[in-house]
Amino acid sequence: MTDTQTTASGPDAVLIASGVEGGVRDQVRAWWDRVRGGEMGALPASAGIVVLTVLFTFLSPFFLTERNFANLLTQAATLVMLAMALTFVLLLGEIDLSAGVTSGMTMALFVVLDNVFAVAWPIALLAAFGAGLATGLFIGFFVARVGIPSFVVTLGLFLGFQGLALTIIGDGGLYRLQVREILAIQNSNMPVWGGWLMLVVILGVVAATSVLDRRRRTRAGVPNRTVTLVWVKLAVVLVVGGAVVAVLSQNRSASPAAIVAGVPVVVPIVLTILWLGTFLLDRTRFGRYVYSVGGNAEAARRAGINVRMIRWSGFVLCSTLAVVSGLLSISKVGSVDAAAGREIVLSGVAAAVVGGVSLFGGRGRLLHAAVGALVIAIITNGLGLLNLPAGVNFMVTGSVLVLAATVDAVSRSRASGTVRRN
Amino acid sequence: MSDAPIIELQDVRKSFGPVSVLQGIDFRAYPGKVTALVGDNGAGKSTLIKGLAGVQPYDSGTVMFDGERVELQSPRDAARLGIEVVYQDLALCDNLDIVQNMFLGREEMSHGTLDEGVMEKDASDALRSLSVRTMTSVRQKVASLSGGQRQTVAIARAVLKKARVVILDEPTAALGVAQTAQVLSLVERLAHQGVAVIIISHNLQDVFEVADYVAPLYLGHLVAEVPIAETSYDDVVGYITGSKTYAGAETSA
Numbered sequence: 190m191t192d193t194q195t196t197a198s199g200p201d202a203v204l205i206a207s208g209v210e211g212g213v214r215d216q217v218r219a220w221w222d223r224v225r226g227g228e229m230g231a232l233p234a235s236a237g238i239v240v241l242t243v244l245f246t247f248l249s250p251f252f253l254t255e256r257n258f259a260n261l262l263t264q265a266a267t268l269v270m271l272a273m274a275l276t277f278v279l280l281l282g283e284i285d286l287s288a289g290v291t292s293g294m295t296m297a298l299f300v301v302l303d304n305v306f307a308v309a310w311p312i313a314l315l316a317a318f319g320a321g322l323a324t325g326l327f328i329g330f331f332v333a334r335v336g337i338p339s340f341v342v343t344l345g346l347f348l349g350f351q352g353l354a355l356t357i358i359g360d361g362g363l364y365r366l367q368v369r370e371i372l373a374i375q376n377s378n379m380p381v382w383g384g385w386l387m388l389v390v391i392l393g394v395v396a397a398t399s400v401l402d403r404r405r406r407t408r409a410g411v412p413n414r415t416v417t418l419v420w421v422k423l424a425v426v427l428v429v430g431g432a433v434v435a436v437l438s439q440n441r442s443a444s445p446a447a448i449v450a451g452v453p454v455v456v457p458i459v460l461t462i463l464w465l466g467t468f469l470l471d472r473t474r475f476g477r478y479v480y481s482v483g484g485n486a487e488a489a490r491r492a493g494i495n496v497r498m499i500r501w502s503g504f505v506l507c508s509t510l511a512v513v514s515g516l517l518s519i520s521k522v523g524s525v526d527a528a529a530g531r532e533i534v535l536s537g538v539a540a541a542v543v544g545g546v547s548l549f550g551g552r553g554r555l556l557h558a559a560v561g562a563l564v565i566a567i568i569t570n571g572l573g574l575l576n577l578p579a580g581v582n583f584m585v586t587g588s589v590l591v592l593a594a595t596v597d598a599v600s601r602s603r604a605s606g607t608v609r610r611n
Numbered sequence: 612m613s614d615a616p617i618i619e620l621q622d623v624r625k626s627f628g629p630v631s632v633l634q635g636i637d638f639r640a641y642p643g644k645v646t647a648l649v650g651d652n653g654a655g656k657s658t659l660i661k662g663l664a665g666v667q668p669y670d671s672g673t674v675m676f677d678g679e680r681v682e683l684q685s686p687r688d689a690a691r692l693g694i695e696v697v698y699q700d701l702a703l704c705d706n707l708d709i710v711q712n713m714f715l716g717r718e719e720m721s722h723g724t725l726d727e728g729v730m731e732k733d734a735s736d737a738l739r740s741l742s743v744r745t746m747t748s749v750r751q752k753v754a755s756l757s758g759g760q761r762q763t764v765a766i767a768r769a770v771l772k773k774a775r776v777v778i779l780d781e782p783t784a785a786l787g788v789a790q791t792a793q794v795l796s797l798v799e800r801l802a803h804q805g806v807a808v809i810i811i812s813h814n815l816q817d818v819f820e821v822a823d824y825v826a827p828l829y830l831g832h833l834v835a836e837v838p839i840a841e842t843s844y845d846d847v848v849g850y851i852t853g854s855k856t857y858a859g860a861e862t863s864a
């Protein structure tokens with residue numbers, strides 16, 4: 190988003206550049222300067238995906254198969270969703286340790302309402318979302334109004350909701366999800382043509398937003414980046430997306446009697462939420478204010494921004510999206526127990542940070558969180574295929590997190606260190 | 612005094628617990644004129660302007676704007692009247708770029724979404740009109756700017772919306788000689804455009820260079836508000852340190 194033009198300098202240079210001047214080479218150089226200046230974004234995590242994929246492909250013959258790929262995506266969906274939810278509070282420089290148990294508790298509510306009280310499932314679902322929303326309002330009240338650190342408030346909820354889930358479900362109890370529509374999210378695939386249609390829609394949206402953005406800039410009288418970059422972007426989406434859809438369009442059934450093919454239904458759902466959330470953060474006042482509060486809350490306040498309301502909204506968004514994450518989880522697992530969501534929250538924070546969302550607030554994107562979640566999911570999936578004990582998974586994930594947090598801290602100090610070079 | 616004041620404070624007071632920081636201040640600022648607010652550390656200068664900014668409302672007293680009584684309870688109230696403040700601790704977001712900072716809190720929209728093109732254009736024009744040459748790109752993050760550049764962004768932010776009153780809190784305190792001269796010429800340019808400029812400064816040399824009026828604060832009281840031509844360096848130092856009281860004509864005459 191931001192551009193550092195390095196060519197113009199010295200007292201007689203053109204007044205101020207836009208940062209979009211020059212050809213592809215200039216833009217690539219400007220991007221590389223930003224990376225070296227500490228704005229690495231999802232670059233380390235993306236590299237991590239490549240390295241891990243190569244590594245696990247060598248270690249397990251099953252890793253790079255169509256079936257495992259589809260399985261990996263559905264496994265990752267819950268974590269991707271939770272990491273995206275957490276990004277809304279991480280961007281504010283806050284944290285929500287209760288996001289996981291919020292998803293667990295609301296799912297317990299959903300399933301119990303459906304199973305035990307025979308409430309129509311859409312109404313039970315509404316109740317679950319209502320509970321998630323109420324949780325966000327509750328946290329927001331104590332953080333934004335009362336002024337308690339979010340770490341403390343949400344740690345309290347983390348414990349409280351486990352107790353609530355135990356009370357609803359009972360120790361060792363487990364409720365099976367019987368709503369076919371919800372089970373379908375993680376257990377059914379679009380027809381093969383649906384996957385290709387999805388790709389066409391994505392290409393269309395990317396092209397349309399690029400064209401509209403360029404038209405707007407032209408109308409305002411400011412320069413545009415070279416149009417080649419739009420083609421490059423479309424080509425990348427086409428190649429990567431095309432490869433994914435192609436692989437998922439192959440028959441991956443374990444038995445010769447049946448055919449299993451197509452992009453899992455969860456994929457377009459997660460992509461849609463990712464797109465909507467990104468739209469909100471990048472293109473609306475609200476999104477801009479989220480970044481400004483995370484960057485410098487006092488500056489935001491002096492600019493007339495209702496900082497309290499922005500914080501509050503962040504927690505509401507996080508808790509509400511945590512409900513979606515819970516839905517993806519029970520759809521995959523098929524049941525809910527008292528411990529649901531207890532462990533995943535730390536993986537969710539880890540995923541966001543690994544992807545490049547700063548723990549210090551103000552930096553990061555939803556896409557970064559999603560990529561980070563894929564890294565964690567690949568580690569879990571790959572180590573699982575190697576039949577390594579669960580302990581190894583925790584240790585590896587923990588190490589990756591510390592590594593990512595170190596990158597975060599170092600790039601942060603770089604971002605303000607490069608600065609005073611002039 | 613020639614014109615009608617655009618801002619007139621009458622008997623404003625502010626306390627922090629037992630500490631009475633402003634003890635009944637009467638103060639005016641005039642369109643097209645630079646009024647310098649001077650005083651020792653802790654005299655209450657920042658507190659006085661935070662009230663005008665709506666950031667920290669006064670406990671009591673009257674604020675007249677264009678001859679009408681107004682309430683300044685929030686930064687939005689001040690912004691609506693066209694009062695813009697450049698703070699001593701520059702209120703910028705390091706993680707946002709120059710354009711985003713200049714438009715923070717009053718973004719240009721079209722079709723319900725941020726219009727980055729228009730904002731970038733207006734921001735560039737504003738910086739250009741101030742003859743800013745030291746920045747490479749308006750899309751640079753503020754984190755990567757030097758102190759003088761940050762000051763420029765903060766001032767450009769204030770002039771962007773054709774403010775009627777611009778308040779500068781110690782704008783030159785952290786700047787070198789060349790950048791100080793640049794900021795002072797910018798202050799003069801603002802006043803020429805009819806803006807009422809209120810400048811807080813420790814540097815009396817700066818004050819005598821740009822100010823039309825000087826208003827020394829001493830221990831929560833405004834000693835005087837005098838045309839710069841009718842006072843001297845030594846007098847002002849006396850007012851600031853409390854070794855002199857103002858014996859001239861009533862300021863309200």
Ligand SMILES: Nc1ncnc2c1ncn2[C@@H]1O[C@H](COP(=O)(O)OP(=O)(O)O)[C@@H](O)[C@H]1O
Nearest residue numbers: 627630632650651652653654655656657658659
């Ligand atoms: N928010 C606050 N809470 C308590 N005391 C304050 C606050 N703001 C300012 N003060 C006190 O008020 C006095 C005047 O401060 P200030 O207006 O910043 O002075 P100046 O800008 O003239 O140096 C100082 O003694 C300072 O400690």
Ligand SMILES: [Mg+2]
Nearest residue numbers: 656657658699
């Ligand atoms: Mg001060």
